[in-house]
Amino acid sequence: MLRQAMNKATVTLSINDEKGWLKILGNPKNRKKNITKSNAHIFEDVYACVNILSDDFSKLPLRVFERKEDEVSRLRRKSHEIVYLLSKRPNQNMTSIVWRKLIEVDLCFMGNHFTEIVRDKNGDILSLEPKTEAVTMKITEEGLVLYEVTEQGKIRTIPGFNMLHFKGFTRDGLIGRTPLQVFKERAEANQLASDHNTKMLENGGTPHGLLTVEGQVNAQAREIVKEEWKKVQGTDNIAVIDSGLKFQNLGITHQDMQFIESQKFNLQMIAAIYKVPLHKLNEMGRATYANVEQQSLDYVKNTLLPKATNFEQEIDIKILEPLAQINRREEWYCKLNMDVELRADSKTRAEVEEIQIRSSTLTINEARIANERSPLEGDIGKRALVTKNYTYLDLLDALAEAQIKRAEKGGVNIVEKD
Numbered sequence: 001m002l003r004q005a006m007n008k009a010t011v012t013l014s015i016n017d018e019k020g021w022l023k024i025l026g027n028p029k030n031r032k033k034n035i036t037k038s039n040a041h042i043f044e045d046v047y048a049c050v051n052i053l054s055d056d057f058s059k060l061p062l063r064v065f066e067r068k069e070d071e072v073s074r075l076r077r078k079s080h081e082i083v084y085l086l087s088k089r090p091n092q093n094m095t096s097i098v099w100r101k102l103i104e105v106d107l108c109f110m111g112n113h114f115t116e117i118v119r120d121k122n123g124d125i126l127s128l129e130p131k132t133e134a135v136t137m138k139i140t141e142e143g144l145v146l147y148e149v150t151e152q153g154k155i156r157t158i159p160g161f162n163m164l165h166f167k168g169f170t171r172d173g174l175i176g177r178t179p180l181q182v183f184k185e186r187a188e189a190n191q192l193a194s195d196h197n198t199k200m201l202e203n204g205g206t207p208h209g210l211l212t213v214e215g216q217v218n219a220q221a222r223e224i225v226k227e228e229w230k231k232v233q234g235t236d237n238i239a240v241i242d243s244g245l246k247f248q249n250l251g252i253t254h255q256d257m258q259f260i261e262s263q264k265f266n267l268q269m270i271a272a273i274y275k276v277p278l279h280k281l282n283e284m285g286r287a288t289y290a291n292v293e294q295q296s297l298d299y300v301k302n303t304l305l306p307k308a309t310n311f312e313q314e315i316d317i318k319i320l321e322p323l324a325q326i327n328r329r330e331e332w333y334c335k336l337n338m339d340v341e342l343r344a345d346s347k348t349r350a351e352v353e354e355i356q357i358r359s360s361t362l363t364i365n366e367a368r369i370a371n372e373r374s375p376l377e378g379d380i381g382k383r384a385l386v387t388k389n390y391t392y393l394d395l396l397d398a399l400a401e402a403q404i405k406r407a408e409k410g411g412v413n414i415v416e417k418d
Helices: 018-025 044-058 081-087 096-109 180-202 219-233 259-274 289-326 346-358 364-370 393-409
Strands: 002-006 009-013 062-068 071-075 112-119 125-130 135-139 145-151 154-159 163-167 209-212 246-249 331-336
Touching: 044 096, 044 259, 044 289, 062 081, 081 125, 081 289, 096 112, 096 125, 096 163, 096 289, 163 289, 289 331, 346 364
Parallel strands: none
Antiparallel strands: 002 009, 062 071, 062 331, 112 125, 112 163, 135 145, 145 154, 209 246
């Protein structure tokens, strides 16, 4: 469903409302194919982009943290049931990864996703239920946001604080816009090129053309020529050259059509709209090891990170911050762990972990747990390590004075070298 709210006017499109989608996406008379929400997934390039984005987004581990003044600690499932709902099972029919994949698929196809926060009579959260029914967004005169959901022919109103509304590209901050509106013409052109290519292959790769002859050829002779061509080639696209007949090509040649290049161009446009690097779509025409590595970093920073931040802030504002106030905690917030996408090979990870342990960024046990290994027994794995060459700047003077006194006491001369 696509919901649009502009100046308090709302448009609701159901999943099978073909006419409504054609109004948005256009219905050009000169095109044989029209891309709509209901058939967009069959366009292979669109499907590939959406599948990649939804998989990469959903696989990011979700963690909930608590901040106390300057200290940050991770909340475990035993700390509060909301951790289990968000990270494992938001409702009885879905795991967390399926729910978040659904969110991204809806955002890619429709620009919006709605999940209801179901509460009991005491206000405690029971589940997170995605809404697949028609949803209408309304704004009251007081500026409050309400959502009307049509369920089995009945309309139910849900207050804004009980609805997670994830938005994609938006021009008013209230409703996201479907990317289909952006690339519909490009996807349709891509499909037309693919259909034309397939049709020509089915016809044996023969070009369209006509035959010319000096003088006149009666209807019976034309039919004979046509039937002779069908016997040889099985198509009406060209005829047999005989008795002074000449062939004149009316279509463009195989070399001029350049189907592969046109397909690449369309793929690049669709990939650019979704911000998916081409190497993820198996387009390696200009790929090198260096630029693939850089594209992977750019993909995490410019594509996945904004999506993760959008998700995190909606969860924080409507779920975790109110729960923190109820439980009299300073701050609860969630984070999607981007290290999954940035994880390098084993040797590089080991080098990074060694640097973090030497600088006391991680303890030995924290590094072992990150690699799913049991912590060391006792306190040895909990203690922070640091190289003995490190010290505080304000202690350098005291250290120098102590060394001088110790040297003088021992009769050692300290000679400064230029």
